[in-house]
Amino acid sequence: MSTSLLLLIIVVIGLIAFFAGRARSFAQSGGKLANLHSLPGYHGSYVVIWATLPAVLVLAAWLIASPFYIDSAVRSALPDSVQSQGAATVQLALGQVKSVALGLDRLSAADIAAIENGSANLRETLAAKGVALAGEGEHYMVAAAQQFNSMRLYSRWLMSAVVLIVSVAGGFYAIRNIAIRFRARNQVERVILASLIVASSIAILTTIGIIGSMLSEAGRFFSMVSPTEFFFGTVWDPRFAAAGNEGASGQFGLLPLLGGTIYIAFVAMLFAVPIGLFAAIYMAEYASPRLRSTAKPLLEVLAGIPTIVYGFFALVTVGPFLRDISTQLNGLITGNYQNFIQAQSVITAGIVMGIMLIPFVSSLSDDIITQVPRALRDGSLGLGATRSETVKKVILPAALPGIVGALLLTASRAVGETMIVVLAAGVAARMQLNPFEPMTTVTVKIVHQLTGDLEFTSPQTLVAFALGITLFVITLCLNIYALYIVRKYREQYE
Structure with missing residues (x-):
């Protein structure tokens, strides 16, 4: 059977x-x-x-x-x-x-x-x-x-x-x-309570298992490579050892990858935060109910698009567009028709990732702004303030802790992005401040080090776990701080 x-x-x-x-x-x-x-x-x-x-x-x-x-x-x-x-x-x-x-x-x-x-x-x-x-x-x-x-x-x-x-x-x-x-009701409720505890335990144990597996493999990596070299190294060159030359393990400097991760995430947030926040303010305070019910779902459709599609958009449209624009601008200014923006660059990845993050910023901020008590709005308007003055002087200051928490959650989403960076920013691990040049992130190198039929016995493959646990700690800190701010905001207005 x-x-x-x-x-x-x-x-x-x-x-x-x-x-x-x-x-x-x-x-x-x-x-x-x-x-x-x-x-x-x-x-x-x-x-x-x-x-x-x-x-x-x-x-x-x-x-x-x-x-x-x-x-x-x-x-x-x-x-x-x-x-x-x-x-x-x-x-x-x-x-x-x-x-x-x-x-x-x-x-x-x-x-x-x-x-x-x-x-x-x-x-x-x-x-x-x-x-x-x-x-x-x-x-x-x-x-x-x-x-x-x-x-x-x-x-x-x-x-x-x-x-x-x-x-x-x-x-x-x-x-x-x-x-x-x-007492049948007591017996049934006891079983339901046990089921809830088991479900919660599974989620907790899964998280512990993920952390434990990464820590164990990262420990093996740090037994082969010094933590000082990894966390403070400025060169990323994890060469795979050739036959008969097992000692050539390369260099595993984290700083170029960490710098690229923070740089691209910063450009993305710089693009997404103003647009998403202004859209949230308009939807919450100025838009009519009919327009809000239509525009907000359309805006949130962006959140459901797979990131690989954003990557293709960056590779095929945004990157070549910025490259051609830079060529024309350089030709008009200097007479030398040579592009100064690479098709794969920090700004390309940042703009496309920012487009992806707009619905996250907008939706979270809109929910927080609409939760501000109506009495604050009515009191400000009753004292003679205009709607724009009410938004600037009352609503935004009241919603600021929640908005900051929403932005931190969005930043953790940006830090963990992979496919857009692979196609839009390249895989070059370098330390530089020019946003028109390629850079890469921690997540891209995790994928790169684990691509192919490899065994987890060399530092070239085990480094992926060290990168993973580092990224996990960064996003965990961002999420904890964001939840702390959001909880503080909720305690203030509930």
């Missing part, structure tokens, strides 16, 4: 259990719901929990443990000549056995007998049936594949029987517990 069908049966059992529990609570009350401690719906939900939750947990545990047990049994049954060649050979043979098992049902008894006595080639026989096999294959793999299929089939049927028995038994157990003063 397939897993999806089994889950469907558990759902059906749960529905039946709900109505059965609800009916039993009615019967116990004698038609007077006031006699019950909990409403009939809670009794039905209580029975549903016992009929579904234990069965689903058993199913999940079985699906996780069964493949390990079957693989271990098949691996131990492989010939001694295979097991003596090491773990890698055994794992390769196990993979081939699984491939044979997938096509075993296409082979006839005569084909299997011919393979086992050596008169037919396993790979050619499977290929004739439309099944590809990596390697030539050995005759013992047929018997191992048969064992694999039989164990998997037996495990599947046994799992179905156990899960259904657990589901039905849980439902009957819960129905028997239903009584007039049974």
Whole structure:
């Protein structure tokens, strides 16, 4: 029985259990719901929990443990000549056995007998049936594949029987517990509370796991490269060691990448903040409800465009446009028609990234401005101030902490951007202040160092984790400070 069908049966059992529990609570009350401690719906939900939750947990545990047990049994049954060649050979043979098992049902008894006595080639026989096999294959793999299929089939049927028995038994157990003063509501709410705690724990544990994995790999990197060289180095040149020259590990200076990250993010914020903030002020204070309901969703469409599309826009349109404009301006001023703005440059990436950030600034700032109490507006207007004076002297100062927090959250979004920088700013790691020249960021180099079929054994690949944990700390600090400011703002006006 397939897993999806089994889950469907558990759902059906749960529905039946709900109505059965609800009916039993009615019967116990004698038609007077006031006699019950909990409403009939809670009794039905209580029975549903016992009929579904234990069965689903058993199913999940079985699906996780069964493949390990079957693989271990098949691996131990492989010939001694295979097991003596090491773990890698055994794992390769196990993979081939699984491939044979997938096509075993296409082979006839005569084909299997011919393979086992050596008169037919396993790979050619499977290929004739439309099944590809990596390697030539050995005759013992047929018997191992048969064992694999039989164990998997037996495990599947046994799992179905156990899960259904657990589901039905849980439902009957819960129905028997239903009584007039049974606290079904408390039991259901306890399960819901436990589910909320588990969901929160998963999010927290995932974050801890990500941080732990990055820290462990970054620790390996810093055991090979000095932290001082990494954090204070001014040259980024992580050369991969050539054959016979393992000592050439290159230079891993973070400052060029960090400078490019901050520079491009600064240009993007310089472009996005005025436009986004002015748009938010207009939408919140001046636009009519009809215009606001139309323009604001259109503005926020920009936030849903994939960043790779922005990168193409920068590469094909914005970069060549700035390059051609610089050529014309240079020709008019000096007579030398030579561009001084590169197609891939800091300003190209900053402008396009700023366009992407406009809806973030606008939406967050608009929500904060509209949360300013109406009494402040009315008091200012009642004292004779104009609408523009009210915005400048009352609304913006009142909303300033929240706006600053929104801008910091937007800045953390800009720091982590990758695709726009790859296509619009290039991959040159350099320290310079000319916004018309290419630079690169930390995220681009993380992708660059992990591109290709590489092993995490050299500093050239492990440096990606050091870059990742550095970027994580930067964005974490920005987010914490932004949340602190936003919380302070909310405490002031709630």
